[in-house]
Amino acid sequence: MYKIVAKRELVPNINLFEFSAKEVAAKTKPGQFVILRIDEDGERIPLTIAEANVREGTITVVCHEVGKSTKQLGNLKQGDCISDLLGPLGKPAEIREFGTVLCVGGGVMAAPLRFQVKAFHEAGNKLIGVVGARTEKDLIFEDEMREVCDDLYVATDNGTKGYEGLDFLKKLLKERKIDRAVVMGPVVTMKTVSELTRPHGIPTIVNLIPIMVDGMGMCGACRVTVGGKTMFACVDGPDFDGHQVDFEELMTRLKMFTPQEKLAFVFHEEGGRSL
Amino acid sequence: MSKPKPKIKKEAVLMPKQDPKVRIHNFNEVAHGYTEEQAVAEAERCLQCAKAPCIDGCPVEVDISEFIQLIRERKFDEAINKVKEKNSLPAICGRVCPQEAQCQASCTMGKVGDPISIGRLERFVSDWERQRGYEARQRAASSGKRVAIVGAGPAGLTAAADLAKLGHEVVVFEALHKPGGVLIYGIPEFRLPKKIVESEAEYIEKLGVEIKVNAMIGKLYTIEELLEQFDAVFIGTGAGLPRFMRIPGENLCGIYSANEFLIRVNLMKAYSFPRADTPVFVGEKVAVIGGGNTAMDSTRCALRLGAKEVKIVYRRSREEMPTRAEEVENAEEEGIILEFLTNPTRFLGNERGWVKAMECIRMRLGEPDASGRRRPIPIEGSEFTTDVDTVIMAIGRTPNPIIQQTTEGLEVTKWGTIVVDENGKTSIEGVYAGGDIVTGQATVISAMGAGKKAAKAIHQYLMKKHTK
Numbered sequence: 001m002y003k004i005v006a007k008r009e010l011v012p013n014i015n016l017f018e019f020s021a022k023e024v025a026a027k028t029k030p031g032q033f034v035i036l037r038i039d040e041d042g043e044r045i046p047l048t049i050a051e052a053n054v055r056e057g058t059i060t061v062v063c064h065e066v067g068k069s070t071k072q073l074g075n076l077k078q079g080d081c082i083s084d085l086l087g088p089l090g091k092p093a094e095i096r097e098f099g100t101v102l103c104v105g106g107g108v109m110a111a112p113l114r115f116q117v118k119a120f121h122e123a124g125n126k127l128i129g130v131v132g133a134r135t136e137k138d139l140i141f142e143d144e145m146r147e148v149c150d151d152l153y154v155a156t157d158n159g160t161k162g163y164e165g166l167d168f169l170k171k172l173l174k175e176r177k178i179d180r181a182v183v184m185g186p187v188v189t190m191k192t193v194s195e196l197t198r199p200h201g202i203p204t205i206v207n208l209i210p211i212m213v214d215g216m217g218m219c220g221a222c223r224v225t226v227g228g229k230t231m232f233a234c235v236d237g238p239d240f241d242g243h244q245v246d247f248e249e250l251m252t253r254l255k256m257f258t259p260q261e262k263l264a265f266v267f268h269e270e271g272g273r274s275l
Numbered sequence: 276m277s278k279p280k281p282k283i284k285k286e287a288v289l290m291p292k293q294d295p296k297v298r299i300h301n302f303n304e305v306a307h308g309y310t311e312e313q314a315v316a317e318a319e320r321c322l323q324c325a326k327a328p329c330i331d332g333c334p335v336e337v338d339i340s341e342f343i344q345l346i347r348e349r350k351f352d353e354a355i356n357k358v359k360e361k362n363s364l365p366a367i368c369g370r371v372c373p374q375e376a377q378c379q380a381s382c383t384m385g386k387v388g389d390p391i392s393i394g395r396l397e398r399f400v401s402d403w404e405r406q407r408g409y410e411a412r413q414r415a416a417s418s419g420k421r422v423a424i425v426g427a428g429p430a431g432l433t434a435a436a437d438l439a440k441l442g443h444e445v446v447v448f449e450a451l452h453k454p455g456g457v458l459i460y461g462i463p464e465f466r467l468p469k470k471i472v473e474s475e476a477e478y479i480e481k482l483g484v485e486i487k488v489n490a491m492i493g494k495l496y497t498i499e500e501l502l503e504q505f506d507a508v509f510i511g512t513g514a515g516l517p518r519f520m521r522i523p524g525e526n527l528c529g530i531y532s533a534n535e536f537l538i539r540v541n542l543m544k545a546y547s548f549p550r551a552d553t554p555v556f557v558g559e560k561v562a563v564i565g566g567g568n569t570a571m572d573s574t575r576c577a578l579r580l581g582a583k584e585v586k587i588v589y590r591r592s593r594e595e596m597p598t599r600a601e602e603v604e605n606a607e608e609e610g611i612i613l614e615f616l617t618n619p620t621r622f623l624g625n626e627r628g629w630v631k632a633m634e635c636i637r638m639r640l641g642e643p644d645a646s647g648r649r650r651p652i653p654i655e656g657s658e659f660t661t662d663v664d665t666v667i668m669a670i671g672r673t674p675n676p677i678i679q680q681t682t683e684g685l686e687v688t689k690w691g692t693i694v695v696d697e698n699g700k701t702s703i704e705g706v707y708a709g710g711d712i713v714t715g716q717a718t719v720i721s722a723m724g725a726g727k728k729a730a731k732a733i734h735q736y737l738m739k740k741h742t743k
Contacts, residue, residue: 023495037452043543043552044452069552084452086489213543213553216450216491217675218460218515219535223526230519230526235677249526252628256528260554267549 022057031093106185194242285388334724369398428456430511430710433726524622558664565669699729
């Protein structure tokens, strides 16, 4: 059993959890993820690690309630336990001195991005940060990102805060010398930014979390096409070259179980099994 | 030993099974197992040969003639103890071993009639014991030595049990959330109920073994770090990586690896979705590519999940199928279609990115290949297209690579398997390996045999180290 030692609502439907997981915390590096399972009937939920505190023996994840399982997780409180937590999984992000790094975090992924940004900062990089969300109300980790970035931009889909959309990056990419870009967020965000950096030849790293089951290379559900080759995001990634990823295929595959996910949500909303 | 009785039945006592028409709608175990009377009647058929060729056919050398004799005498408790002297997972072996190719292959009765149903008898005595609850077994005096086992599959659990019985302190590290390895994620409920795997694992815990789940060695600890805490390490991480054909369209929705499909259904209990959270999609027309036990298990799961037509597509012919005979028989009874000498060449998708059809080519058999089986050769121009909405790729598994990637100095073959000597010793002192991680994909019982052999070698190593 793994205990929730702290829980904080960042914005409605997005919660930050700190789990007691001493051994995992000791080995975690930015870019890696864990797989959680809430209870005996639970599914295996992959979540990118947003922080590891070796001294306290905890790891932090931020979870957006989008379906049955994430809502169930959102209903747990400080002091509650989940049955399983496996990690750290995936290869760590490549952190070294690149020069100037553009870090774009969309939605809930701004939190794990901040974990990388701190490491980039410590490695001597200059950091241009972008945090984005659908609306102002959905923005998370703006202050936390501002603390560690040299410059921070805010963007929302509807322009309620900061820039409207990511088009502003075009000008930025023209004006600034950027040596590397790291994008974590919805697939569409990773695709958009990769397309914007491509003409400038800026190496662009995207962090992919497709549908996965075991998270250790066994199921192949998370296969993605990168540079024409099939890769497993869980063991070959989760970081890949954004200019080589087949994002269309990834988006299609992410929808594979949408009808079942809706069914599970409705079934449990109607009290199929106590939450 | 008693003399063979004058009149011996040539036919084996049949094991009662669920009616195929009924069982295709549930995940309950297909075979019910012998009753006491049936077990004794089958045991009566045993000739009690002096040489007992059956024992040579058993990778863990169970004293078969002796335990069958004890069944005959209705000493079921002694019979199970006799089995357990050599085999720590008898309820599992009785169900999943390919007995026809092992112990039963050399049975003297097989020359005049049906061989003795050794597997069914092994299953009977282990079920008999489990229904009564395990006795707490006495442990040997503590040796003061600690052994880490990596992977709670058949090889690891066997090695753990043997080492614990010898008095060593054993910790098993398992990456998944339940112990059992392929027994829990791969083999379906209707062939090997999960409560049996769970109780066999409990038995091993009763021997004093600690099983630590959610612990992925290579990520959480390296082998080098384990050696700081333990006197020896056994690696039994198996062959768990799925193979794909690398043909066009393989990443379309609706195409699974057999591993994904079976993990969803078995480990994650997708058959009770939405009560269990993990879903699985099965359409109307399912094609399973491959001819092994995994392929057979996948077809039968798909059928039980509501598919209308389930087909095996295998590039060789029936004779080359590396499958347990009883399972092919069961699958055919259930209405699985077997399409031989056929291989997919590409998958075609619809506008939503889902598989809708598959192009195949007919094959013919040429000269035997490295596996000793005749090599399948495509017949040019024989391509044809068939409608499918679900495809399961069951064409084999490759070794898990994480330990090899994270362990300096560990000698590995070009196939990614770990190199060991005849006792399971690797290139690193104190580190042993066995099972699919050494041989490549094989059977449960051969992995258990390797675990046993390595346990013996580890014990000798520890005792020698002790006296130094």
